[in-house]
Amino acid sequence: MAGGEWAGHRRPLAPVARIVGCGLLVLLGGCSGGAPSTLDPAGTGARRVEGLWWLLFWISVVVFAEVMALLAWALVFRRRPDRRISRVEPTRFVVVAGAGVPFVILLAAYGVGLRDLAALRQPESPPAVTVDVTGHKWWWEVRYAGVDGATANEIRIPVGEPVRVRLRTVDVLHSFWVPQLMPKTDLIAGKVRETWLRAERPGEYRGQCAEYCGLQHAHMALQVVAQPRAEFDAWLARLAAPAATPDSDAERRGQQAFLQGTCVACHTVRGTAATGTVGPDLSTLGARWSLGAGAVPNDGGHLGGWIVNSQTVKPGNAMPPQPVDAAALPDLIAYLESLR
Amino acid sequence: MPSSTAAARGTRPGPEAMASLTRHWAEAPSLRTWFGTVDHKRIGRRYLVTAAVFFGFAGASAVAMRTQLAGPEAGILSPREYNQLFTMHGTAMIFLFSTPMLFGFGNFLVPLMIGARDMAFPRLNAFGYWVFLFAGLFMWASVPAGAAPNGGWFAYVPLTDERNTPGLHLDVYTLGLLFLGISTTSGAVNFIVTALKLRAPGMSLNRVPVFVWAIVATSFMVLVALPVLNLDNALLFLDRRFDTRFFEPERGGNVLLWQHLFWIFGHPDVYIIVMPALGIVSAVLPVFCRRGIVGYPLIVFSIVAIAIISFGVWVHHMFATGLPQLSYGFFSAASTVITIPSGLQIFAWLATMLVGRIVVSVPFLFVVGFLVTFVVGGVTGVMFALTAFDQQTTDTYFVVAHFHYVLFGGAVFPILAGVYYWLPKMTGRMFSVRLGRWAFWLVFVGMNLTFFPMHVSGLLGMPRRVYTYPGGLGWDPWNLLATIGAYVVAAGLLLVAVGVVHALRRGAPAPDDPWGGDSLEWTTSSPPKPYNFPVIPRVHSLHPNWDPRTVESTGPGATEDRILAEGRTTLCTSELDGRYERPVEMPEETRKPLLAAVGLLMVFLGLLLAWYWVAAAGAALVIGTLAAWLWPPRRTPQEAGVAG
Numbered sequence: 002m003a004g005g006e007w008a009g010h011r012r013p014l015a016p017v018a019r020i021v022g023c024g025l026l027v028l029l030g031g032c033s034g035g036a037p038s039t040l041d042p043a044g045t046g047a048r049r050v051e052g053l054w055w056l057l058f059w060i061s062v063v064v065f066a067e068v069m070a071l072l073a074w075a076l077v078f079r080r081r082p083d084r085r086i087s088r089v090e091p092t093r094f095v096v097v098a099g100a101g102v103p104f105v106i107l108l109a110a111y112g113v114g115l116r117d118l119a120a121l122r123q124p125e126s127p128p129a130v131t132v133d134v135t136g137h138k139w140w141w142e143v144r145y146a147g148v149d150g151a152t153a154n155e156i157r158i159p160v161g162e163p164v165r166v167r168l169r170t171v172d173v174l175h176s177f178w179v180p181q182l183m184p185k186t187d188l189i190a191g192k193v194r195e196t197w198l199r200a201e202r203p204g205e206y207r208g209q210c211a212e213y214c215g216l217q218h219a220h221m222a223l224q225v226v227a228q229p230r231a232e233f234d235a236w237l238a239r240l241a242a243p244a245a246t247p248d249s250d251a252e253r254r255g256q257q258a259f260l261q262g263t264c265v266a267c268h269t270v271r272g273t274a275a276t277g278t279v280g281p282d283l284s285t286l287g288a289r290w291s292l293g294a295g296a297v298p299n300d301g302g303h304l305g306g307w308i309v310n311s312q313t314v315k316p317g318n319a320m321p322p323q324p325v326d327a328a329a330l331p332d333l334i335a336y337l338e339s340l341r
Numbered sequence: 342m343p344s345s346t347a348a349a350r351g352t353r354p355g356p357e358a359m360a361s362l363t364r365h366w367a368e369a370p371s372l373r374t375w376f377g378t379v380d381h382k383r384i385g386r387r388y389l390v391t392a393a394v395f396f397g398f399a400g401a402s403a404v405a406m407r408t409q410l411a412g413p414e415a416g417i418l419s420p421r422e423y424n425q426l427f428t429m430h431g432t433a434m435i436f437l438f439s440t441p442m443l444f445g446f447g448n449f450l451v452p453l454m455i456g457a458r459d460m461a462f463p464r465l466n467a468f469g470y471w472v473f474l475f476a477g478l479f480m481w482a483s484v485p486a487g488a489a490p491n492g493g494w495f496a497y498v499p500l501t502d503e504r505n506t507p508g509l510h511l512d513v514y515t516l517g518l519l520f521l522g523i524s525t526t527s528g529a530v531n532f533i534v535t536a537l538k539l540r541a542p543g544m545s546l547n548r549v550p551v552f553v554w555a556i557v558a559t560s561f562m563v564l565v566a567l568p569v570l571n572l573d574n575a576l577l578f579l580d581r582r583f584d585t586r587f588f589e590p591e592r593g594g595n596v597l598l599w600q601h602l603f604w605i606f607g608h609p610d611v612y613i614i615v616m617p618a619l620g621i622v623s624a625v626l627p628v629f630c631r632r633g634i635v636g637y638p639l640i641v642f643s644i645v646a647i648a649i650i651s652f653g654v655w656v657h658h659m660f661a662t663g664l665p666q667l668s669y670g671f672f673s674a675a676s677t678v679i680t681i682p683s684g685l686q687i688f689a690w691l692a693t694m695l696v697g698r699i700v701v702s703v704p705f706l707f708v709v710g711f712l713v714t715f716v717v718g719g720v721t722g723v724m725f726a727l728t729a730f731d732q733q734t735t736d737t738y739f740v741v742a743h744f745h746y747v748l749f750g751g752a753v754f755p756i757l758a759g760v761y762y763w764l765p766k767m768t769g770r771m772f773s774v775r776l777g778r779w780a781f782w783l784v785f786v787g788m789n790l791t792f793f794p795m796h797v798s799g800l801l802g803m804p805r806r807v808y809t810y811p812g813g814l815g816w817d818p819w820n821l822l823a824t825i826g827a828y829v830v831a832a833g834l835l836l837v838a839v840g841v842v843h844a845l846r847r848g849a850p851a852p853d854d855p856w857g858g859d860s861l862e863w864t865t866s867s868p869p870k871p872y873n874f875p876v877i878p879r880v881h882s883l884h885p886n887w888d889p890r891t892v893e894s895t896g897p898g899a900t901e902d903r904i905l906a907e908g909r910t911t912l913c914t915s916e917l918d919g920r921y922e923r924p925v926e927m928p929e930e931t932r933k934p935l936l937a938a939v940g941l942l943m944v945f946l947g948l949l950l951a952w953y954w955v956a957a958a959g960a961a962l963v964i965g966t967l968a969a970w971l972w973p974p975r976r977t978p979q980e981a982g983v984a985g
Contacts, residue, residue, distance in 0.1 A: 036815030037802035039733055050733040054800075057730065061720035068687065068716050072709065075694035079630075080701065086632050087696035095636045099688030100681050107677045107723065114727030115670060121729055122666060138505075173500040174596065176661060176736060180802035184732030185661040189597065190499050191590025194663040207814070211661075211736040211804045213493050215500055216420050219807035295811065316420055 037180045037207040043227070044182030044206075045124070045163075045199040049117050056113060060106060121184065124163030124197050131165040132156055136175035136188040136210070139217040139318065140281055140294040150240040150271060153281030154223045154294045159233040160203045168194040173215060179208035179225050187212055200227030209295070216317035222295025243272025244284040244340050255336025258329045267320070270340065280320060287341040293318065301334050308333065353899045354875050358906035365909040366458070366871035368930055377930040379463035380871060381448050384470045386767060388445030389760075391470075392438050393838075395477050398484075399433035400831065402426040407791070407827035410820050413812035423808035424491045425510070429484060431494030432514065435610065436521055437477045439752050443617035444469075444528050446759055447556040449767060451532060453862035454550045456541025456880065458873045458911035459927050461534040462527075464934050464970065469527040471938030476521035479945060483513040490514035493806060495607070496577070498588040498599045503581045511581060512949050515574040520945045522571050529560035529567075537916045541861065542903070543880035544919040550860045550883075551634065554641050555620025558648040562609050562616075565652065570606035573599060582951075597662060604655035612651045614748060616644060618755035619686060622708055625755075625762045626690050628858050629705040630697025633884055636689040643682030650679045660731040669728045676726035683719060687712070702856070703777035707758035710785045714750025718743060721796070736806075738819075739799025745792040757784065757837060764841065765855045769868040770848030772840050780836035787829030794819035794826075859884035864895065877903040877912050880919065937966040 042048040078084075131146035134156070144151045146167075158164045168177050170188040177196065178185040186196040200206070210221035228236070247253040259265070260274055267279035275283075289299050296315040297303040307314055308330065310322040325333060354362070368374040378384065406426055409418040418426065448466065452459055460466045483489040488509040492501040501511045536557045540549065577599070579585040586592040588599050627634040634640065656664065656672035690712065699705070721743040725731045734740060757780075765771055798819040803810060810816055854863040863886045865873055878885060879894035886892075894903075902921070903912065910924045943959025946952070 035813055038815065039800050039802060047733070050729050053727065053730050054724075054733075057720075057724045057727070061724070064720055065716055068691065069713070071691045071695065072712055075691065075699060076701070076709070079694060079697060080699045082698070084698040086630075086698045088632070089696060090635055091692045091696060092636050092639065095639055095685060095688045095692050099639075099685040103681055103684045107680065110723065110727065111674060111677050114673060114729055117727075117729040118666065118669060118673075121732070173505055174497055178736075178804070180733070184729065185735065186732075187662045189662060191596060192663070207802070209802070209804050213497070213500070213736075213806040215505065216424060218424075218804075219420065219809050 037209070039180045042181055043200055043202055043204060044179070045201065046121050046183035046197075047179075047181050048201070049120050050184055053113060053117050057110065060110065064103075064106075124199055126163060128163040128165040128197055130159065130162065131167060132158070133167045133169070134177060134188075136168070136170035136172070136177075136214075138172050138215055139210070139221040139315075141210075141221070141223045142281065143223075145237060145240070148237060148241045150242075150284065151269070151282040152240060152285055153289070154291065155226065155289055156198075156223065157226045157228060157233055157236050158198055158200060159230040160200050160227040162230070163197050163199045166196050166198060168196065174212045175210045175214050175221065176212035177208070178211040179206050179223075181206045182208075182225060185211050198225065200225070203227050203229065205290070207295075217296075217315055220294055220296040220315050222291070224290045240285060244270045246272075247336060247339060249335070251332045251335040252339050253336075254329070255332035255334070258325070258333050259336055262325070263323065283337065284340055287338045301338060304334050304337060305330055353896055354904045354906060358904055359875060361906040362872045362875060363870070365906075368871065373932075374930050376935050377467075377932040379459070379467050379928060379930050379934075381452050381460045381463065381466055382767075382869060382871075382873075384466050385445050385447075385449030387470055388441050388448055388473065389767075391474055391477065392442035392445055395433050395437040395481070396442070398481055399430050399438060400834065402430040402433075404827050404831050406430065407824040409808065410810070411824035412821065413810055413817055415809060418808065420808045421491075424806075425484065425487075425489040427806060428490045428493050428514075429480070432480070432490060432518075433477075434748070435494060435614070436518060437473075437480065439614040439748070440525060441473050441477075442756055443556075443559075443614070443752075444525070444532075446552075446621065446756075446763070447532055447617060448528075450763065450862060451535055451553055451556055452539065453766075453865060453869060453873055454553050454860050455536060455539060455544060456861045456874060456878050456885075456912075457535065457539035458877070458909075460531050461539055462531050464928050464931055465527050465531055467931075468934035468937055469524045469531070471935050472524035472527070472941060473521065475938055475942040476517055476524060476945075479520060479942065479949075480513060480517040483509070483517075488513060490517075495603055496599075497603075498577065498580075498596050499590075501577065501581075502588060503584075509949060512578065515578040515581075516945045516949050518574050519571055519578075520941065522567050523941065525563055526567055529563040532556050532560040533564075538913055539911060540914050540919045541878050541880050541885075542912065542914050542919055542921040544885075544914070546917055546919075547638075548880055548883050548885075548919070551623035551637065551640055551644070552617070552620035552860075554644055555616045555623070558644045559613050559616050562613050562648050562651065566606045566609040566613065569602050570610075573602035573606070576602075578948075597659075597664075600659055600662065601655070604658040605652070607658065608655045609648075609651040611744075611747070612647050615751045616647065618711075618752040619644075621755040621759040621762075622690065622711060623686075624860065625704050625758050626708050627693050627697070628762075628856050629700045629702055629708075630693050631700065631857070632693065632697045633859065633887075634689065635692040635696065636685070637883060639685050640689050643685045646682040647679060650675060650682070654679055657726060657728075657731060660728045661735055673726055673728050677723065680719060680723050680726070687716065687719075702761075703772070703774055703781065704758045704762035704856075706778065706781045707754050707761065710781065710788075711750060711754035711758065713785075714746050714754060714788065717793075718746030718748075718750050722747060734799060736804055737799035738795040738803045738805055741805050742792050742795035742799060745788075745795070749788055749792065753788075754784075757781075760837065760841070762856070763862075764844060765851030766862055766865075766867050766869070768845055768848070769851050770844045771851050771855065772844035772848055776836060776840040776843060780833050780840055783829055783833030783836060785833075787826050787831075787833050790826030791823050791830055792826070794822040798823075854886065859887045861885050861891075864891070875904070877905070879903065931970075933966050933970045937963050937970070940966060 042051045133144040135142040141154050143156050168188045170190055175188040176185045182198045186194050204227055206225040208223045247256045265275035265277055267277040269276050269282045271284040292299050292303055292307050293315045308323050311318055311320045368378055409415050490513055491510045499505055536553050576587040580587055586594045588594045588596055623634055653675040657676045761777055798816045801815050803816045851867040853867050876895040876899040878891050881890040882888045905924050909927045911927055913922045913925045940959045940962030944956045947956025
């Protein structure tokens, strides 16, 4: 359990501080549901930083209140025309309040910060699962070490276990960030970076590229799904297996259209002749949470629109408009939706 | 006032001497002198006006972006437009507004504050302005052309290389900043020499106004930091245009090299912007507390300390790039420590208020606005010094909130305080207090309404530099608030502009010293005469205008060696103690600086459009003009001081 490493932060007043602090933000409408909020951590790393945040938050509130109190005092009581202007030089006050006290506070904060940095470095136990994430303009290619097969913009991890994430980019810099699980790690061209994730509870956690990477930086999201080990293993086995074969006539016609069209130049569907590697692997497309790395929801209508002209959905992405026959489009959609 | 007989001590300048001063310094109001002026007051005002116009452009970009972000999935701006606007917003606010604006104050005020009749190199000063103007136009012209920089103000490679961003976008950026750097560098050199050599006699270093200290320290930082940025931009230009490969990992380059070089410049640049602004606060605040600033040596110490430490913190912009942990520990410590000098200044100002008697004037309101917002930016700044927290919140709206509290709070508020404080001196007109107070409250409320919600949206996981965002993630209300705030700020800033125009048109004539200021600019007329001081004062303390000895030195105690009415002359004094050395002759108006700047514009336009023969012709024009500029005047051996 995370209790061990989290215990360092557990000051007696910490829960109270969090409740009051969160209350303040709720008043402002803050702790609203659905947000990939750093204040609603579900991972070991993010929880560390959340603890650090509340410490820094309360220090900041006290410092701000102190300065504002002095300012208000001066504005109220030093404004009257009958005030005598003092000729004293309260230098000692300036040094103590402006340098001495801050130094002690900063030293303490620095110590806590250093400890948290060390804690983020690596998980307590060595990870059993390694995910290879490659950044593309503007989507995430996801592979698992030792597993033949790929998905996109979606990472599944076993809940409660540390997972190693290796990060590469094929083009520009990106940054891998799942706010509720772990702080950022940049993807650096020409280098391999590493981070780790450990989800404390099952759930879906939104992530997004956090380093400006060009035209569609806004649409480079991903989702981390933390699930029980057994479900994860089943999912991983399916990822490694050939893609689902068509069940209905429509799907079969769709597959034919897919394989005869230009799709195969860029996309892979495992177990078929489609082996392109420019765009995302589509073998499990039907099960994904979105299209275009968070650009639109993954449903038939949006899929059709994406195929016909994704440039209206996500301008600048690498996929050109497809000259698909209007009659063949429903079949194509049916086939792609069946790839789960 | 100490009494002494005029005969024994000297005389104040008579009508003849005044006429001679006017003859040598005044510029006829003609088009010729408009282009050829070297008067630091005119140049300073031009810097201020030009920077304010660029501020307007960059502010309008921000309002457009906020409109796009008012709600989720909006289509007001295309991603192409949005990315150019946010890049130009940042680039212009940093390079074309903040520093030139503060250099404008410096240009106008440094000679007046130290008792000189002009900057040390008046022609270089004019040259610096023209280059700034042309570089600014060079960069802004790319917006209507659809070729504006679009790689962010930080222009990280490899996004900004030729393969990922073809077109002129990034060439405008690299060349524009190299072009502008010439102006900033020449300005910095000028400030340093002016402040070290042209101070009024008696103004030893411990009597130099804090604002001048801040400008000089800033100038030294510019001289150290800017070459690094210039190098970075030159390498990127070469990579893009001539396929060198400094930043290309596949061919032996390194993408992090760009980031290191950029931030070695970039972090000191934060202080290059904020420090002169803090200098304005140190000039304005004590005057409205009716006493000298508390802890002058501490403030000077903190300025110098910041100037040095700021070169050791750049890696905190790279905490997520995966550099070694040890370096994170070091840079985290340095970034933590640098808040202490700023804390000293805050408490020195508070102490000054607590022992003084406060007069809440319009400039003082903006100082209070500065204190409130800058402290917010300061405490969140400490958070970013801690690597773990930085890794979580960097590149989110939390950091956007943080640095706008630092830069809007720490630079724009002091700049506005300075505008109201020195407007009577610069224009000879008083402003409407009512308009000023309205403007303050709009800007103050709007600023907080714009930027405070960004702390929350950042903590809720919203990354920055996104042209749109999905609804339902808890980000919508915060973005709407920020957009409303942006319009309120815009209204407030418009009211500032209205106030300035109103003052120029309808303002009551300003007295020489409307606030009871302590520094030397308040001893001159409003606006100052072309020669600034009929008699160069003698300084005996940190507060010369509150010191009867200085007042006496320009009245009954005036001596010929400080009147210097024959010729266009100011005084040279020693660097540390301000001991009287000798009068120096100052250059007259000339259009050579303008010509040299036009030549440089040709060079950079030629390089941008790959019309290399235009660049060559421009270079020839620059070299020819500089040769004529530097050609020694004909002098007899006696005049040159080499006669046997």
